[in-house]
Amino acid sequence: MTTDVTTTSESVSTKKATRDIYLPAERKKVAGGGAAHIVAKDFSIHYGEFEAVKKVSADVLSKYVTAIIGPSGCGKSTFLRAINRMNDLIPSCYTSGSLLFDGEDIYGKYTDEVLLRKKIGMVFQKPNPFPKSIFDNIAYGPRLHGVSDKKKLLEIVERSLRKAAIWDEVCDRLDKNALGLSGGQQQRLCVARTLAVEPEVLLLDEPTSALDPKATAKIEDLIQELRGSYTIMIVTHNMQQASRVSDSTMFFYEGVLVEHASTAELFTNPKDPMTEDYITGRFS
Amino acid sequence: MNIGTRKILDRSFTAVGIGSIIVMALALMVVVVPIVSNGIGAIFFTGTVEHRKMLHAEFNRGERQNLASEVASSERYRTKVYEMLSAFDAELETMEPEKKAQYDSKYSQVKTALHALLGPLPGDMVPMLTRFKYGQTRWEKAEEKLHELLYESKWDNSNPDIMGKEYFVSRAVAFEGTSLAALFPYVKNNIEKMLLPEFTVYWGFITDSSVDSHFFGGIWPEIQGTFFLAMGAMLFAFPLGVIAAIYFTEYAKPGFLNSMLRSANSTLAGVPSIVFGMFGLAFFINTLRVSESKSVIAGSLTLAIMILPTIIRAAEEAILAVPKTYREASLSLGSTKWNTIATVILPAALPGILTGGVISLGRAAGETAPIIFTAAVSVGSAIGLADVFSSPTPALSWNIYNLASEHEAAAQIRHVQYGMVLALVTIVLLLNLSAIVLRARISKKLKG
Numbered sequence A: 001m002t003t004d005v006t007t008t009s010e011s012v013s014t015k016k017a018t019r020d021i022y023l024p025a026e027r028k029k030v031a032g033g034g035a036a037h038i039v040a041k042d043f044s045i046h047y048g049e050f051e052a053v054k055k056v057s058a059d060v061l062s063k064y065v066t067a068i069i070g071p072s073g074c075g076k077s078t079f080l081r082a083i084n085r086m087n088d089l090i091p092s093c094y095t096s097g098s099l100l101f102d103g104e105d106i107y108g109k110y111t112d113e114v115l116l117r118k119k120i121g122m123v124f125q126k127p128n129p130f131p132k133s134i135f136d137n138i139a140y141g142p143r144l145h146g147v148s149d150k151k152k153l154l155e156i157v158e159r160s161l162r163k164a165a166i167w168d169e170v171c172d173r174l175d176k177n178a179l180g181l182s183g184g185q186q187q188r189l190c191v192a193r194t195l196a197v198e199p200e201v202l203l204l205d206e207p208t209s210a211l212d213p214k215a216t217a218k219i220e221d222l223i224q225e226l227r228g229s230y231t232i233m234i235v236t237h238n239m240q241q242a243s244r245v246s247d248s249t250m251f252f253y254e255g256v257l258v259e260h261a262s263t264a265e266l267f268t269n270p271k272d273p274m275t276e277d278y279i280t281g282r283f284s
Numbered sequence B: 001m002n003i004g005t006r007k008i009l010d011r012s013f014t015a016v017g018i019g020s021i022i023v024m025a026l027a028l029m030v031v032v033v034p035i036v037s038n039g040i041g042a043i044f045f046t047g048t049v050e051h052r053k054m055l056h057a058e059f060n061r062g063e064r065q066n067l068a069s070e071v072a073s074s075e076r077y078r079t080k081v082y083e084m085l086s087a088f089d090a091e092l093e094t095m096e097p098e099k100k101a102q103y104d105s106k107y108s109q110v111k112t113a114l115h116a117l118l119g120p121l122p123g124d125m126v127p128m129l130t131r132f133k134y135g136q137t138r139w140e141k142a143e144e145k146l147h148e149l150l151y152e153s154k155w156d157n158s159n160p161d162i163m164g165k166e167y168f169v170s171r172a173v174a175f176e177g178t179s180l181a182a183l184f185p186y187v188k189n190n191i192e193k194m195l196l197p198e199f200t201v202y203w204g205f206i207t208d209s210s211v212d213s214h215f216f217g218g219i220w221p222e223i224q225g226t227f228f229l230a231m232g233a234m235l236f237a238f239p240l241g242v243i244a245a246i247y248f249t250e251y252a253k254p255g256f257l258n259s260m261l262r263s264a265n266s267t268l269a270g271v272p273s274i275v276f277g278m279f280g281l282a283f284f285i286n287t288l289r290v291s292e293s294k295s296v297i298a299g300s301l302t303l304a305i306m307i308l309p310t311i312i313r314a315a316e317e318a319i320l321a322v323p324k325t326y327r328e329a330s331l332s333l334g335s336t337k338w339n340t341i342a343t344v345i346l347p348a349a350l351p352g353i354l355t356g357g358v359i360s361l362g363r364a365a366g367e368t369a370p371i372i373f374t375a376a377v378s379v380g381s382a383i384g385l386a387d388v389f390s391s392p393t394p395a396l397s398w399n400i401y402n403l404a405s406e407h408e409a410a411a412q413i414r415h416v417q418y419g420m421v422l423a424l425v426t427i428v429l430l431l432n433l434s435a436i437v438l439r440a441r442i443s444k445k446l447k448g
C-alpha cells in the first residue's frame, strides 16, 4: 500500500498538466482534492465477444464530481460497474487494460474486491432495496462492518437518511418494509444505504431517473454537499443535471470515451463534433 | 379479434375453469368424506360396558366405582343367560346319544356367538389372546354378533346359474322344545341391559398403544413412529438439500459435470419409492450397517435420500428466484459472498425453501415403500428416542397397508384402519397447511 501511494503521487505529478483540463475553472476548487483517484488506462470491458467499453483512458479526480453522459447502450453503466467490480457477477464479462484505484489495480490478482466495494459505494440504475425494514436496509452496511450498538446504528441510520433527503418521509416508519416505499423513495433509500457505509467513492447510476423534480433537486443538493468529501461519479441522461452538479464530464459513444473535459469546457466548447451533436440534441 | 369474440372467449374460459375446479372439488369430496366419516368412528362411537371393562383392565382408565356398578347391573341380566346354558347342559346329559349329537354342533355355535357377544362364559378357560377376553366393545359390532346368535346363515345354491344366495334361519327354531329356546328372545330383549351401550369419546385412540395387534387400544406407536421417521428424514435431508442447492446455484461452475449432477438430481426425484426402499436395505443396513436390521435410523436415511432431490430442487428454484439486484446491493455494500447468501439470499428464498421442506416432510410421513424393508413393523409399542438407532417402529403408512391386507382379523377392526388413514391424512394436511401459512407470513414480511 505505501509503495502504491508513492507511485500515485508520481503519476499525479507527471499528469498534472493533463489533469488540469478536468478541473473546474470558475468553481471553487476543493481543498485537498484533485488527485487521480481512479485511473483507467486502455481499459476495455467485454461481454463475451462483445466489447462494450473500448480502450478507455481517463483520470477521475478525488473529491470532485465526474459526470458520464452518452446515448443509451453506450457503456456508461458497464464502465461504472467495472469500477467496483460489480461486473464480476456476469460470468461472460472480462476486462483488459488497467484500472487503478488509489494506485492499486482494481483487477489485480491480490485485490480484495470486498474491501474495494466497501470503499467504492454504488447506487444502481434501478432502486434495489432489500426486502427488509427501512432501518435494516440502512444498517445493513454498518452492521456488516462491525457496528452492532443499537444507539450508534440509529445515529448512522438517521444521518444517512437525512443526507439522502428522505428522513422526514420515513422517520416514523423505520420498521416498515422498504419495498412499501415509492420508487423515488426507494432510490433515495439506496443512496442513504450507500452513504451509511461511508465509502470514499460514490458511483451513481442515473440516481434521479425515477425521481420527481423536487426529489431530484434534493439529490443534486446532496451531491453538492458531498462534493469535497467524496469522489463522485454520476451517470445521467440529463444534460442540465450534468452541467449543474459535475466538475468534469465524460462523453461516451458506443463504448468509446469520446471526450473528457471540465464540464464548463465540454458544454460550452466541445472539442469533438460528436460531443457537440449530442449535447445540442442534434443526435439521431 | 373484435371485442365480441374476445368477451365470448373470456367467458367460455371462465366457465371451463370453474367447471374443472368443481370436478376437482367433487373428486376430493369422494376421497375425503369416507375417510373422515369412517375414521372419526374410531374416536366417536357407541361403546359397550365391555369397552369400559377393557379400558379399565388394559389401561387402568375409568372410574372403578362406576364400572363396578355397571358390571354388576349387566351381570344381573347375564346370569339368566348362563343359567339357561347350564340348564340346557343338564338337559343334554339326560338325552339319548343320537339326539344329543344332533344338538352338539349347533349348541357350540350358540356358545361361540355368545362368547363373542358377551365375553368369556363362566367355566371357560381364560383366553390367551386379549381379543377373546371381552365381548363386543362397540355397539354396532354387538348388533352384528347378536344377529349371528339369533340366526344361522345358510347359502341357497339351488340355482347353479347364479351365485349362491345367503339366507337366515332362526336358531330358536332349531332348539324348539328344549330349555334353550327361551334364550334367544331373552338375549334379544335384554341385550342393551347386558351391554349398556353408551356414546363414547375415545381420545385414547390417538394416545394409547395398541392391545393385541390393534384389536383394542389406539395408534400412538404408529403416530410416533411416523413422526420419528419423517423428522429423522428431514434432519438429514433438509440441511443437506439446502447446502447442495446453495452449491449448485452460487458456487458450482457451469459446465458438463454441473449439468450432469443437476439432471441426475431431477431423475432421482422421479425414481419410484420402492426402489429407494430396496436401496435403503441394501445400502444402509447391509452395507453401511447403520443398524443390525430394520431401524428408525435406517428408515429415516432412506426417506431422506428419497426426499433429497425434491428439497434440492425447491431450494434451488427459490434461490434462483431471488432478484439479482439483492445480490448486487449486498455486494456493493462490501459484503462477502457468503454473508450475502446468509443475510440476503437465504432469507428472501426462505418461503420457497420451507415450502419445499414441509411438502417433503409430508411425503416422508406418507410413503410406505421406503420403510417396508428398512424400518416398519406391523405390531409394536412406541419406542423411546434412544431406541431409534436399533429398533424398528410401527408407522401409519405401513400399518394401514398391513391392516388392509395382512391382518388376520382385518374385517373386525376396519374402524382402526380408517382411524389411521384419517390420522395420516390429517398430519399431512396439517403439514401442508402450515407450509402455506408459513409461506404467506414470511412473504408478507418480505413484501412489506
Ligand SMILES: Nc1ncnc2c1ncn2[C@@H]1O[C@H](COP(=O)(O)OP(=O)(O)OP(=O)(O)O)[C@@H](O)[C@H]1O
Pocket (backbone or CB within 6 Å): A047, A050, A052, A071, A072, A073, A074, A075, A076, A077, A078, A079, A090, A125
Ligand atoms: N450482461 C450483459 N451481457 C451482454 N451484454 C450486455 C450486458 N449488459 C449490457 N450489455 C451490453 O453492453 C452495452 C452497454 O450497456 P450499458 O448497460 O453499459 O449501457 P448504458 O450506457 O448504461 O445504457 P443506458 O443509458 O440505457 O443505461 C449494451 O449494448 C448492452 O446491450
Ligand SMILES: [Mg+2]
Pocket (backbone or CB within 6 Å): A076, A077, A078, A125, A205
Ligand atoms: Mg445504464
